[in-house]
Amino acid sequence: MNITIKHILLCLLSILTFSVLYGCNAEKRMVYADYIMPPKVVSDxxxxxxxxxxxxxxxxxxxxxxxxxxxxxxxxxxxxxxxxxxxxxxxxxxxxxxxxxxxxxxxxxxxxxxxxxxxxxxxxxxxxxxxxxxxxxxxxxxYDRTEGRDRINTTLTTTNFTTRYTDKGVPFSKVSSQNSRVVTNLVPFINIKVKxxxxxxxxxxxxxxxxxxxxxxxxxxxxxxxxxxxxxxxxxxxxxxxxxxxxxxxxxxxxxxxxxTRALVVNEKGDSAVVALIKGTAFYDALNRLGNILDKESAQIEKESSEINAEYDKRINEEPDADKQAALEQDRKAELVEATKDFSPDFENMGIILEILGDRNEALEYYSIASDYNPENQSAKDSLTRVQELVNASSSIENPNKLDNYKRGRFQEN
Structure with a gap:
């Protein structure tokens, strides 16, 4: 009996722990990036x-x-x-x-x-x-101001009770009848309509x-x-x-x-510690940690990609049939993606960090890498499109030298 109770308690504790951890992961997935956007119409x-x-x-x-x-x-x-x-x-x-x-x-x-x-x-x-x-x-x-009266109907119900007694002589109340009537009141109103x-x-x-x-x-x-x-x-x-x-x-x-302000969603498949830091708005700590991780991942990607390319270069050179060469090229692309797709979330999260910190051009580069490493990473593709539009909007201003002043929050005196 003691063992059974112990197992039950352990199971309950495991369920509770899972629920807490799941709740933590589900909460605060949204982070926010603040932007200084250029004017939509006036160029200078x-x-x-x-x-x-x-x-x-x-x-x-x-x-x-x-x-x-x-x-x-x-x-x-x-x-x-x-x-x-x-x-x-x-x-x-x-x-x-x-x-x-x-x-x-x-x-x-x-x-x-x-x-x-x-x-x-x-x-x-x-x-x-x-x-x-x-x-x-x-x-x-x-500016039209009109006054009037609304007809408001209110139902009033009167309930009558009679006193009854139990077999032991205890009195209690019981509804004997109900009477309802409708009372109509004219309630004044004021209507304001401006066009x-x-x-x-x-x-x-x-x-x-x-x-x-x-x-x-x-x-x-x-x-x-x-x-x-x-x-x-x-x-x-x-x-x-x-x-x-x-x-x-x-x-x-x-x-x-x-x-x-734009809302961004952290890629939960990235490094768990980095994800936690981003959610906790410790963006510079996340930047430093993820920078070291990406250096190692980039070296691993370069090594594996070189091996894959070397193998397919040899096979394609040895294959005289053009159709089979084209098929091998498709296989090469698929294998390269297979080798890199697991790293895509980390590069996307680096883009998110840089976007929040205001470095759009760097964010654009990391979003591009993330979408290249995994073409099925739709969130990275969406971010790539969004940030590209922001960069294009900024470049349309007649005086590009004023853009740095946007970040400082002021213009130089004329």
Missing amino acids: VSKIQTMIIPEPEIIIRGSGINRRTSRIISTIFANTIKNDFSSKLYYNGYIKAADNIYCNSKGLREIGRDLSGSKHGYDIKIVPPAKPARMIIKANFS GSLSCTIYDSNNKVIYSRTFSDLEFENKSGGDSESNAEPPYPAVAQELFTNTVNQITTDISPHKE
Whole structure:
């Protein structure tokens, strides 16, 4: 009996251990690479590096709102767009956005007057940017606010109970009857529906149109009260954020280098310690360990490949039939792949490490080797295509010398 119990406990422990190890392997397979992507449209960012954002021209028309409310909405929309563009461009770090909020010349003059008589010796000089670019924003919206009442039916049920007694005289309750009735209430609601378009035109430092795009399908709709889940009418800034966030993001990626994050999947068939290091985001440790492993594997691959090639060179030279020579060449390729395919995951993981660390060209080389060593390694092929597209996008910029500045997060002063 004791032996049986011991065996059962060992089996349970083995199952638990397997489950834990399997869970560890299954978790956190995704790692992430951050990129500084070139602009999608503007090829020379230096021409718009310093940019003025004048007051956007926002026209609000609609129903259910008066002129004063239209002006308030227009002002809030304009401020939201300026703030969003300024903060987004500031976050990316390549374009200096100056607008009426951050660089209000009137405000600076007033501060200068106040400090001119100060004993602290402060002085403010208003220096307009030399040959700035300009971002001109125009938008036209219909803002319709409607009120109404929803008919809400509620079923009320009345349950009647009677007192009964058990054989031993213990009282208990029992349902004797139920009555249901439907109560109808008219619950007020407010529905907000906004539709419109926004255009953005950018003039470079030479007053030339360098970018122009119109978004004609901006929409927002919200119902509060009535049969909806929301009970509060959305504030105007929330409406503006809903309308403009995606548009601001699209324009920013069109005109400015920007940060993007891509998810990568570790090849689990590679060296287990390296896989664990990558999952633990110890990328430099993984790089050093895998570098030594690949040196040994490359030497082994070179030795085995040389032996295979020497053997097939001899057999092909001794074979007079051209068709049989071609068949031998196919056999050679198959045997070379058979000799190298087990090493493909390690080379792919090296590509992943290099991609995460920002060395795209080196990553491209290792992804290429991984896909050559095993043509069935689809993930390596997909990564090869993806990184090649990124490299091609970067090479399309007119000023390649600016690319190094992307990595530093800034441009040189003009």
